[in-house]
Amino acid sequence: MTQQPAPPLVVVMGVSGSGKSTVGAALATRLGVGFTDADDLHPAANVAKMHAGVPLTDDDRWPWLDAVGAELARHAGTGLVVACSALRRSYRDRLRRHAPRTLFLHLAGDRAVLAGRMGHRQGHFMPLELLDSQLDTLEPLGPDETGGTLDLAGAVDDLVAQGAAVVARAEGPA
DSSP: OOOOOOOOEEEEEOSTTSOHHHHHHHHHHHHTOEEEEGGGGSOHHHHHHHHTTOOOOHHHHHHHHHHHHHHHHHTTTTOEEEEOOOOSHHHHHHHHHHOTTOEEEEEEOOHHHHHHHHHHOOSOSOOGGGHHHHHHHOOOOOTTSSEEEEETTSOHHHHHHHHHHHHHHHHOOO
16 A cells, blocks of 8 residues: 655745745645745734835744744645745744745746836735845755745746646655
8 A cells, every 4th residue: 555645835935026925825726735825924023124124133033934834834734835935044944843844945036027026016015125135135945955946937837837846756656
């Protein structure tokens, strides 16, 4: 009898404007698991800082990352896709402490594309002025981190198909 792989735990990561929420929600639907936008787990103080154009410190981020990690851990038996910046290796390590088998899909691409997307968003708390601080903070996935990097300029359906393929490869043969 072949054992079925555990339902996937996926973080769609990248800077603001990369399409994490859009791709993450569509990927969750494709994989048949739930979806959470980590932005919804930020404490009000973090949202106020970002809205005011003030970058978060690591001290601001740790409790938020613990909440995101706990959400992943809660869904270990059912699977979950989370849209979360997860910009630094230490942030991803923090998430993995809660949910060790989490896979990361990094939506990466050109600054001009990101700035254009951010400039057209309505009602989001992350201002364009913080894009460069996010790009400066970003540490791409290391070769020992489970996941993959996708070009954010692709069509959503293509990114979802590529992301699903990365998840399937990580799960291995059934």
